[in-house]
Amino acid sequence: MHEQKLDGHRLQVAKHGRVMRLYSRRGDDWSARVAGLVDAMRAIPSHSAAIDAEMCFPGPDGAPDSQGRFRNQGRELVVYAFDLLDQNGQDLTPLPLIERGSFLSGYSAEPRCPAYT
Numbered sequence: 001m002h003e004q005k006l007d008g009h010r011l012q013v014a015k016h017g018r019v020m021r022l023y024s025r026r027g028d029d030w031s032a033r034v035a036g037l038v039d040a041m042r043a044i045p046s047h048s049a050a051i052d053a054e055m056c057f058p059g060p061d062g063a064p065d066s067q068g069r070f071r072n073q074g075r076e077l078v079v080y081a082f083d084l085l086d087q088n089g090q091d092l093t094p095l096p097l098i099e100r101g102s103f104l105s106g107y108s109a110e111p112r113c114p115a116y117t
Helices: 035-041 097-104
Strands: 009-016 019-024 048-056 077-087 113-115
Touching (some): 035 077
Antiparallel strands (some): 077 113
């Protein structure tokens, strides 16, 4: 299995009902900093979920822009979800990564979930 190296901000998306929280890799709650993203992520089609993801700004070619993480300049914020750790209270971490990733396919029509901040 190969995953693209992204140069953004690592996030853990935590959903429980309508309550959404986005945490940095250090455990800081970023929900207020990216409120538009929180609103968009409420559409996740499960009651609860824990998702490992990367938040970044795409460059002109659509690829993640490593410098974009330091200056928004009104660009679209994109989240790449790459692992589903928990779904509706079921711990998925004992499953192989490739199998957990297959659960994510129902979360978005595209491999990325766009949102605006």
